[in-house]
Amino acid sequence: MKIAIAGKGGTGKTTIVGTLARVFARQGRQVLAIDADSNPNLALTLGLSREQTAALVPLPRTLLEERTDAAGAKTVVLRLSPDEIAQQFGVSTPDGVRMILMGKVDHAGAG
């Protein structure tokens, strides 16, 4: 199941989705939680302490690379595979939910 939750800021979606993630995890499912909100708050709901939350590393800006192929077409490529991203930047939380903090990812070399 791949769930996106959205709504006006402050409507409680983070509380809902974070708690949902933990309930799924307690049911024995493997859960990946991605915080893609510009005001990231998911970590606390997932059970990380304030200190752990402050120490979270968002995905780096350079994760994407713009490449131009021989024909001159531009494509955007991820420098790491999704597995590597989850491994390197994912954080384990108390119920086993793996969390990724999106941060700002833009094209490398764009200045």
Add this chain to the structure above:
Amino acid sequence: MRHVIGALLEQESTVTVVDMEAGLEHLSRGTGRHVDTLIVTLEPYYKSLETARRCAELGREIGIPRIVAVANKTRDDEDRAAIQEFAARHGLTLIGEIPMDDRLRKADLAGRAPIDEIDSPAIEAIRSLVVSLNQPA
């Protein structure tokens, strides 16, 4: 960013959840196809309802197969009625209602995660959501 979200959504976790903005900026027709369920949250006041309605519409445009709504922070029957009426009028499928629960505010201030609150009607409502979500679309 959409490329990253798209790639992460292709990952083999059994459940992936993404917390995002109402404008669904991180999704596009490309990455959106990996999302099978969009939950929009509705609070009992106009701006929230309107935002949720637009968000659901965007979700449809992107092609997300299941779009559901959850009422949140309802205080009384009037709140519930207002949300139900809005949902019905705009074709939003309400799958749950989470009442305003002061325990969550207190837990937040104390640095406790919501799920550990005992006897919380809001947390119980969120647990019921899991049942609804587990039903096949």
